[in-house]
Structures are given as structure tokens and as C-alpha cells.
Amino acid sequence: MPPTTAPHLPRPITLIINGKSRRGQSEFDTAVRFLRQAGVPLGATELSRDKAHTERVLRREVAEGAQTVIVGGGDGTLSACAGFLVHTSVAMGVLPLGTGNTLARSLGIPLDLEGAAQTIAIGHAEPMDVGCVNGRVFLNSVTLGLSADIAHALDSETKKRLGLLAWPVIGARVLWKHRTMVVQVTSPNKKFYTRTHQLVVSNGRYIAGPIAAAPDASVQDSCLRVFVLGGSKFQSLARTAVKWLLGQHTTAREAHYFATRTVRVETIRRRVPADVDGEINEHTPLDLKVLPGALRVIVPRNFEADEV
Known part of the structure; x- marks a missing residue:
């Protein structure tokens, strides 16, 4: 039986994974599979080659009025992506693929890919504080x-x-x-x-x-x-x-x-x-x-x- 689409995610969602993160390249296909199995309606799936690629994707999503963007990578990647999403209506879904995965711990997100995918499928959007250092x-x-x-x-x-x-x-x-x-x-x-x-x-x-x-x-x-x-x-x-x-x-x-x-x-x-x-x-x-x-x-x- 095909998975039921997550009700709070009615539109196709873009996934972008840092190909240079600790597990990004090796687990890209696995991440896509777990998200689809959880019922997340994936649209574009991007394995980022560099920061410029990531920036293009995020700017496009914000400009097109996306509800959610899923980001896979370590804390550095998530932090860089958040810089494009603060003060917008776009929610960030987190796939922890780094070494420390500090943000995932702070948000109570499971550190395994399957659990993180389930969180995106059945969780909800919450506002969180961010810090700003020298802009x-x-x-x-x-x-x-x-x-x-x-x-x-x-x-x-x-x-x-x-x-x-x-x-x-x-x-x-x-x-x-x-x-x-x-x-x-x-x-x-x-x-x-x-x-x-x-x-x-x-x-x-x-x-x-x-x-x-x-x-x-x-x-x-x-x-x-x-x-x-x-x-x-x-x-x-x-x-x-x-x-x-x-x-x-x-x-x-x-x-x-x-x-x-x-x-x-x-x-x-x-x-x-x-x-x-x-x-x-x-x-x-x-x-x-x-x-x-x-x-x-x-x-x-x-x-x-x-x-x-």
C-alpha cells in the first residue's frame, strides 16, 4: 500500500542535502526513500555540490512561496541554510547528517534518518530563536x-x-x-x-x-x-x-x-x-x-x- 501523504505537507517539498557532509553523499538515496515511505510529498531532490548551488535552491524556494524545505547536513550546513530562511514563512525540516548534530538534539529530532523522516512527516512547525553574530x-x-x-x-x-x-x-x-x-x-x-x-x-x-x-x-x-x-x-x-x-x-x-x-x-x-x-x-x-x-x-x- 502506498504511504499516506502527510496532511500538513500538501505541496511537493524540495529536499537539499549537502554532498560534502559526513554522510550526505552516501545516504542521499536512503534519505529520499525514508521520506517517501513516511508520506512526505517530495518534489525536487538536490545533492548540493557547493554553497552556490545551495543558495540558488533556497532563494528559489523562498521566491516561490514554499511552505517547507528539507535540509540534510551537519550543523554548519543547517546554519548556513537558516540564514536564507529567517524571517520568512518557510519552515525547515532537518535531516541530521553531520558529526555532532547539535540542532537536532536541541529540537528533540531523532538522530537516525528514518526517525528524522517520520518527524518531518508527522511533526509540526514551531518558531525557534536564532543568534546573530556580526550579521x-x-x-x-x-x-x-x-x-x-x-x-x-x-x-x-x-x-x-x-x-x-x-x-x-x-x-x-x-x-x-x-x-x-x-x-x-x-x-x-x-x-x-x-x-x-x-x-x-x-x-x-x-x-x-x-x-x-x-x-x-x-x-x-x-x-x-x-x-x-x-x-x-x-x-x-x-x-x-x-x-x-x-x-x-x-x-x-x-x-x-x-x-x-x-x-x-x-x-x-x-x-x-x-x-x-x-x-x-x-x-x-x-x-x-x-x-x-x-x-x-x-x-x-x-x-x-x-x-x-
């Missing part, structure tokens, strides 16, 4: 310091081969060469300087895959979370990392953990690269703000942002 949209986090140095050292082949294990493997190499940074953080209610190895600005609860960096956050609370990981010494970084694993890092003395709608991050003496949703594409100084409810996404029926 660029991000969905999960912006980080400075050690994690950005690791992301810079990671190549796509290593991520494809090792998956989440790529981070500790490359991290061990980067750690001993890593330099601390002096940051100035300014928000409407706070201003401080500190020397540290790591600073994180998070939109939701998770960063870098399964790490619940901001346990009190959600993608619907209209706030960003800012925190520093450790002081200037490696002992402080290690101590904070342990507290992070125990879920106690937000109360650590060195954390400077707080919620805000806007924040400016500057570094003293040198510009520092920033990891934006897994991609190194910004440098300090950074002006960040939250855009409440700016993106529509397909989420599971039982989605509750503050319970994911």
Missing part, C-alpha cells in the same frame, strides 16, 4: 579559544572518518600549543575582563553534539547564554571541564555564566578566530544578539523546548 545567523553556538582552535585544525576527512572521536583526538594535539586570550565581555548588565582558554555564547542547551553546555536554556527563551570555561591556567580549565561533565559548570566561580539578549566580545592585543556552528568564519570583535522566533522548524509532535 551572520547561527543556530547553536559561537565559541572562542580552545574549541575554535580544534575546529580550525579539523579537516572534513578526519570528521568523516572519526565522527565525534575527532574532537578529543585533535584536541590532544592542539592543547599544548594553545594560547590563552584576554577577553572583554560587555552586555547591558555586565562588563568584565578575564584571561581564559575558552568562551562560549550559546543559543540553546547543547553545543558540540551531546554536551549540555547551558542546561537552563532553550531555543525558545529569547536569550543567549554566555560563559567562560576556566581561568588562565590549565588547572582551572581542567577543573571547569570536570564541573562541566558533572553539570556544575554554570555555578563555577570562573564561569561568569549569564543570560542576555545582546553581548559584545572583544579580545585584547590580538584578533581571535570564532567557531560559528562548527565553521571558522568570524574573528573578534564580535557583536551578538538573539533574534526571537526568527526561524520556523519542523519538530516532533511532543516537542517542549525546555524539556529537550
Whole structure:
């Protein structure tokens, strides 16, 4: 018996998958099959060759008044695509095909393709907050310091081969060469300087895959979370990392953990690269703000942002 078409998806929907993501090319046909089996009325199915190809497809969908676009890829791909869909009526369906799949975790979307396809078929559209850094949209986090140095050292082949294990493997190499940074953080209610190895600005609860960096956050609370990981010494970084694993890092003395709608991050003496949703594409100084409810996404029926 042919699948019943998902009632909330009456029009043919375009699917675009990043062919360079960890599983994009190898699982393209599987993704198409699972979506059709779930009853999703697929129209065009595109295996993206490059960013220009993706941009053409998304601009076309917005111009033609599409209801939904399904995007398959890692967090960097989803973030880049969201930049074309914010403040439009187009909802984004998510197929998690990357390494960390942080956005899928924040939205409660299954990490397996079949489950994600079912979510698109029977779920519903919800508004979510997005972050904006120097005019660029991000969905999960912006980080400075050690994690950005690791992301810079990671190549796509290593991520494809090792998956989440790529981070500790490359991290061990980067750690001993890593330099601390002096940051100035300014928000409407706070201003401080500190020397540290790591600073994180998070939109939701998770960063870098399964790490619940901001346990009190959600993608619907209209706030960003800012925190520093450790002081200037490696002992402080290690101590904070342990507290992070125990879920106690937000109360650590060195954390400077707080919620805000806007924040400016500057570094003293040198510009520092920033990891934006897994991609190194910004440098300090950074002006960040939250855009409440700016993106529509397909989420599971039982989605509750503050319970994911």
C-alpha cells in the first residue's frame, strides 16, 4: 500500500542535502526513500555540490512561496541554510547528517534518518530563536579559544572518518600549543575582563553534539547564554571541564555564566578566530544578539523546548 501523504505537507517539498557532509553523499538515496515511505510529498531532490548551488535552491524556494524545505547536513550546513530562511514563512525540516548534530538534539529530532523522516512527516512547525553574530545567523553556538582552535585544525576527512572521536583526538594535539586570550565581555548588565582558554555564547542547551553546555536554556527563551570555561591556567580549565561533565559548570566561580539578549566580545592585543556552528568564519570583535522566533522548524509532535 502506498504511504499516506502527510496532511500538513500538501505541496511537493524540495529536499537539499549537502554532498560534502559526513554522510550526505552516501545516504542521499536512503534519505529520499525514508521520506517517501513516511508520506512526505517530495518534489525536487538536490545533492548540493557547493554553497552556490545551495543558495540558488533556497532563494528559489523562498521566491516561490514554499511552505517547507528539507535540509540534510551537519550543523554548519543547517546554519548556513537558516540564514536564507529567517524571517520568512518557510519552515525547515532537518535531516541530521553531520558529526555532532547539535540542532537536532536541541529540537528533540531523532538522530537516525528514518526517525528524522517520520518527524518531518508527522511533526509540526514551531518558531525557534536564532543568534546573530556580526550579521551572520547561527543556530547553536559561537565559541572562542580552545574549541575554535580544534575546529580550525579539523579537516572534513578526519570528521568523516572519526565522527565525534575527532574532537578529543585533535584536541590532544592542539592543547599544548594553545594560547590563552584576554577577553572583554560587555552586555547591558555586565562588563568584565578575564584571561581564559575558552568562551562560549550559546543559543540553546547543547553545543558540540551531546554536551549540555547551558542546561537552563532553550531555543525558545529569547536569550543567549554566555560563559567562560576556566581561568588562565590549565588547572582551572581542567577543573571547569570536570564541573562541566558533572553539570556544575554554570555555578563555577570562573564561569561568569549569564543570560542576555545582546553581548559584545572583544579580545585584547590580538584578533581571535570564532567557531560559528562548527565553521571558522568570524574573528573578534564580535557583536551578538538573539533574534526571537526568527526561524520556523519542523519538530516532533511532543516537542517542549525546555524539556529537550
